[in-house]
Amino acid sequence: MRDFLRILFFIFFLRPFMALFIGLRVYGRANIPKQYPFILAANHSSHLDTAALLSLFPLGEIKRIRPVAAADYFERNWLISEIVHTLFNILSINRLCAKKRHENPLLPIEEAMRAGQSLIFFPEGTRSTSGKMGELHSGILHLAEKHPEVPVVPVYLSNMWRSLPKGEFIPLPFFCEIRIGEPLFLKGNRQEALDGLKTAMIKLRDA
Amino acid sequence: MALLHRFQELSATYQAGGIVLGLLVFATILVASLQKIKPGAIWTEVGQRIKSWWMMVAVFLAAIALNRTVSIIFFACLSFWALKEYVTILDTRRADHRALFWAFLTIPIQYYWVGIQWYGMFIIFIPVYMFLFLPMRLVMAQAPAGFLSSSSKVQWGLMAFVFGLSHMAYLLVMPHVPGSSANGQSLLFFLVLLTELNDIFQYIWGKTLGKRKILPTISPKKTWEGFLGGLWTTLVIGLVFRFLTPFDAPAAIGMAFVIAVAGFSGDVVMSAVKRDAGVKDFGALIPGHGGMLDRVDSLCYTAPLFFHIVRYFYYP
Numbered sequence: 001m002r003d004f005l006r007i008l009f010f011i012f013f014l015r016p017f018m019a020l021f022i023g024l025r026v027y028g029r030a031n032i033p034k035q036y037p038f039i040l041a042a043n044h045s046s047h048l049d050t051a052a053l054l055s056l057f058p059l060g061e062i063k064r065i066r067p068v069a070a071a072d073y074f075e076r077n078w079l080i081s082e083i084v085h086t087l088f089n090i091l092s093i094n095r096l097c098a099k100k101r102h103e104n105p106l107l108p109i110e111e112a113m114r115a116g117q118s119l120i121f122f123p124e125g126t127r128s129t130s131g132k133m134g135e136l137h138s139g140i141l142h143l144a145e146k147h148p149e150v151p152v153v154p155v156y157l158s159n160m161w162r163s164l165p166k167g168e169f170i171p172l173p174f175f176c177e178i179r180i181g182e183p184l185f186l187k188g189n190r191q192e193a194l195d196g197l198k199t200a201m202i203k204l205r206d207a
Numbered sequence: 208m209a210l211l212h213r214f215q216e217l218s219a220t221y222q223a224g225g226i227v228l229g230l231l232v233f234a235t236i237l238v239a240s241l242q243k244i245k246p247g248a249i250w251t252e253v254g255q256r257i258k259s260w261w262m263m264v265a266v267f268l269a270a271i272a273l274n275r276t277v278s279i280i281f282f283a284c285l286s287f288w289a290l291k292e293y294v295t296i297l298d299t300r301r302a303d304h305r306a307l308f309w310a311f312l313t314i315p316i317q318y319y320w321v322g323i324q325w326y327g328m329f330i331i332f333i334p335v336y337m338f339l340f341l342p343m344r345l346v347m348a349q350a351p352a353g354f355l356s357s358s359s360k361v362q363w364g365l366m367a368f369v370f371g372l373s374h375m376a377y378l379l380v381m382p383h384v385p386g387s388s389a390n391g392q393s394l395l396f397f398l399v400l401l402t403e404l405n406d407i408f409q410y411i412w413g414k415t416l417g418k419r420k421i422l423p424t425i426s427p428k429k430t431w432e433g434f435l436g437g438l439w440t441t442l443v444i445g446l447v448f449r450f451l452t453p454f455d456a457p458a459a460i461g462m463a464f465v466i467a468v469a470g471f472s473g474d475v476v477m478s479a480v481k482r483d484a485g486v487k488d489f490g491a492l493i494p495g496h497g498g499m500l501d502r503v504d505s506l507c508y509t510a511p512l513f514f515h516i517v518r519y520f521y522y523p
Contacts, residue, residue: 175295
């Protein structure tokens with residue numbers, strides 16, 4: 001039922017919205033790996049980010065793409081939780097509780113990857129308020145260490161924060177772009193790996 | 208012979224549409240043969256542009272030939288896309304979000320006045336109501352730094368791309384000119400045809416004869432030769448297509464003159480906007496042309512001027 005509703009939502013709302021209202025342009029689409037799983041690592045400045053990235057995939061594949069989202073935010077009430085789970089198929093992780101109980105908050109992600117699902121991951125951890133990219137958190141490194149064979153695809157999303165900045169609820173039709181870089185494998189020294197990813201994203205930003 | 212007879216029975220707008228399609232066929236064949244005889248990169252670019260013209264002519268003809276609601280929605284979409292391209296290249300502030308929302312909401316409202324043909328409201332809605340409301344909405348965001356810059360950006364965008372372009376839609380819904388076979392549809396065709404051909408011939412004359420730069424800091428490729436060559440050609444075209452209008456020969460020349468000068472003005476004003484924002488094109492919608500705005504920039508000037516002159520002299 002949820003899959004069916006999601007496909008209707010994509011056909012009749014999300015895709016026309018992205019193509020006609022936002023006028024989304026995509027560069028480097030060929031860099032998305034054909035083989036699952038992979039991790040799309042993007043900068044985060046707007047609620048549109050996830051929706052725009054999901055709109056790139058064929059309808060048959062959307063249920064295999066899981067946007068990683070914070071449970072404390074997206075499951076703050078029943079209605080919002082139902083909506084985002086149904087329409088965006090989010091994979092919620094519990095940042096706060098897990099920390100208190102010394103559990104690994106990334107456990108559900110690893111399970112999903114083992115099941116052959118790909119991730120949309122925002123390594124900054126939260127939306128930027130200025131549109132500028134913030135520091136990357138180390139969460140993505142934990143994943144890369146456990147699954148060194150999974151490619152990490154750097155993505156830069158431009159203008160999304162102008163269309164729908166944090167704190168606004170009506171999107172405006174600014175043209176937005178998705179720029180996708182070549183897949184990376186985060187290896188070696190942790191700081192170096194994180195810097196490598198950030199450099200790749202900045203290169204896409206300035207392209 | 209029979210075909211010619213059938214052609215003469217068509218309305219003036221359809222005849223003109225037929226001529227334009229004929230010209231496109233001619234241009235397509237001409238460029239294809241020139242490419243064979245004297246190969247060069249220029250023909251690839253020109254060929255690309257002509258291909259886009261086919262697309263634009265087809266869409267425009269369909270938009271004005273189908274029913275009035277479709278036409279009005281088409282022009283509303285034109286305004287929407289133009290305003291969208293304009294705000295994207297600008298440096299807007301976070302605090303402008305709500306005011307920009309209202310600016311976009313103006314589009315369906317303005318075209319609704321066209322749909323119900325409420326001329327009084329159509330003509331004052333943006334310059335009076337919206338221009339008073341938008342600065343107040345910006346003030347409510349409580350960000351005084353950059354206020355004047357933001358409000359002039361939003362208001363100029365509305366003026367050019369919503370108010371200006373919506374005059375094409377209002378022209379289309381105008382009734383028959385008393386004592387003439389011309390109607391809103393044929394007048395709109397005349398306006399758009401002359402504006403676009405003026406653009407094209409300014410480009411062609413500039414490419415072939417252009418020497419003396421006319422506004423080098425704004426638009427380095429524009430020359431006096433291009434401007435004047437385009438102007439003369441447009442006067443001739445105005446005379447040829449006079450059958451679409453109620454104009455006598457001097458009036459046709461006068462209107463063509465207004466369109467040529469206003470079209471040039473619209474073009475260079477939008478060039479100044481692009482230059483100020485630091486971009487070359489408004490977008491990449493139309494291959495070979497740039498964005499939608501790179502194509503309709505002249506119309507932002509010619510449409511309101513043409514509309515008001517015609518309305519003053521020909522609709523009592």
